[in-house]
Amino acid sequence: KQEVTQIPAALSVPEGENLVLNCSFTDSAIYNLQWFRQDPGKGLTSLLLIQSSQREQTSGRLNASLDKSSGRSTLYIAASQPGDSATYLCAVRSGPDSGGGADGLTFGKGTHLIIQP
Amino acid sequence: ETGVTQSPTHLIKTRGQQVTLRCSSQSGHNTVSWYQQALGQGPQFIFQYYREEENGRGNFPPRFSGLQFPNYSSELNVNALELDDSALYLCASSPDGTLYRELFFGEGSRLTVL
Numbered sequence: 001k002q003e004v005t006q007i008p009a010a011l012s013v014p015e016g017e018n019l020v021l022n023c024s025f026t027d028s029a030i031y032n033l034q035w036f037r038q039d040p041g042k043g044l045t046s047l048l049l050i051q052s053s054q055r056e057q058t059s060g061r062l063n064a065s066l067d068k069s070s071g072r073s074t075l076y077i078a079a080s081q082p083g084d085s086a087t088y089l090c091a092v093r094s095g096p097d098s099g100g101g102a103d104g105l106t107f108g109k110g111t112h113l114i115i116q117p
Numbered sequence: 118e119t120g121v122t123q124s125p126t127h128l129i130k131t132r133g134q135q136v137t138l139r140c141s142s143q144s145g146h147n148t149v150s151w152y153q154q155a156l157g158q159g160p161q162f163i164f165q166y167y168r169e170e171e172n173g174r175g176n177f178p179p180r181f182s183g184l185q186f187p188n189y190s191s192e193l194n195v196n197a198l199e200l201d202d203s204a205l206y207l208c209a210s211s212p213d214g215t216l217y218r219e220l221f222f223g224e225g226s227r228l229t230v231l
Contacts, residue, residue, distance in 0.1 A: 034219065041205075041227070042224055043207055043222045043223050043225045044160070044222040045222070046220065046222070049219045089160075091160075103172065105152075106162070107160050109157070
């Protein structure tokens with residue numbers, strides 16, 4: 001059964017710092033990996049989607065990498081701002097044999113990020 | 118372009134009751150999936166509909182059921198509500214049913230079961 005772990009669970013840094021959020025998954029047979037942002041009590045905003053054949057994706061100050069063979073992804077946030085404060089969720093789409101539910105995303109519990117002004 | 122919209126945003130039910138949650142998918146999207154997010158947890162996959170047929174389901178009991186309509190909007194129905202059903206219910210749509218698709222989520226419906 002696919003399992004996704006995100007480390008750290010919470011992170012607080014001063015504004016302007018570069019930071020890295022980590023995501024690991026147990027079954028490397030994935031189709032893609034997606035990073036989301038969630039503000040308190042709100043829905044999920046898609047940040048980046050990395051297909052299994054890709055190594056990284058970039059959008060503005062965000063860069064996500066994928067090492068499928070080792071079951072890891074990182075989300076790099078450059079020059080952090082207070083508006084980046086949110087929970088960041090990592091999710092993988094696995095094959096139907098991974099036991100997580102045919103065709104659904106398997107999510108980690110997220111990293112709660114606070115950027116101090 | 119209209120994003121994914123869900124209704125109602127909040128609702129309170131008592132144990133044993135039934136609830137229906139609604140979702141309008143993003144324009145041009147024919148695949149809808151539903152997720153349950155308990156407080157402090159990541160979302161969990163409930164099921165998915167592609168062109169009005171359920172084509173994927175997570176580890177949820179049969180009292181969680183759904184529908185997708187010809188306009189690709191969707192409903193999630195939960196019967197015999199239990200206290201543990203209290204959660205944020207998220208709907209997501211995607212432009213196709215391929216395994217490589219990106220999901221776009223709505224703001225969710227917050228269900229409280231008393």
